[in-house]
Amino acid sequence: MRKTGYWAKRAVNILSLGKWFKQYSLTYCFDCRKLVHPNHQAKREGHRVVSFGWRKDPRDPRDLLWRRLFKVPRIRPERVDLRDRAGPVRNQLNEGSCVGFAAMALKNWWEKAQKDYPGKQGGISPRCCYNGAKWIGGYLSQEGAYLRDALKFLKKYGTCTEAEWPYVPVADRTVSPLDRVKPEQLEPWKILSYVR
Incomplete structure (x- = not known):
């Protein structure tokens, strides 16, 4: 069986909004330079890992629209600048x-x-x-x-x-x-x- 590469999995993941290959869409390791399983960091101490735990919001008819x-x-207006009230950009790591x-x-x-x-x-x-x-x-x-x-x-x-x-x-x-x-x-x- 032929192994599917990273970009093929990523393309399918993006096109399907993460429905397939979900395990590859959640966590990225900077040291391994690839998408990894969520418990990757526990197995490899010191690796820099970032997670993308996004859930699609279910529809709720009670919502005020x-x-x-x-x-x-x-x-x-052509431009609106709200940066004076915005705080600094933070990192969720x-x-x-x-x-x-x-x-x-x-x-x-x-x-x-x-x-x-x-x-x-x-x-x-x-x-x-x-x-x-x-x-x-x-x-x-x-x-x-x-x-x-x-x-x-x-x-x-x-x-x-x-x-x-x-x-x-x-x-x-x-x-x-x-x-x-x-x-x-x-x-x-x-x-x-x-x-x-």
Whole structure:
């Protein structure tokens, strides 16, 4: 049987949105220079590994849709610069926690706009947002999360600051936010609602 090469697997993976060859789409090792199995780092100590734990958001008829609530303006500016409120680009390193970082970036941006930004505490904790999304979705022990679940967690419980729960890749990835952080620390950072 002929072995399929990396680029053939990658092409099939991209075209099928990761439905086939899923094990090859999750983790990349910089030292081996190839896509590897998620437990690759445990087998080879010191390898620099990055994960891409993306899950497609399932459709939910209860979602409030942005296009139904707001009209798109007919005249749009050619350029809009929102960088003054954006925080620094962060690195999730070898854990597929992009949902936590996306929720953290969005919440930090909003708090800067409202002048409530917790800058002295390092901003909002991506670890709390990510673990909260996994916990509320019922898959705390797995990698990858839905952004909708992160927003549900922010709406129901809130989040904490980076000083209260710093992001360390892989460490604390199966810890429930309600076990790690007191509810009164989460409460000030709740959101009122979200739209899709």
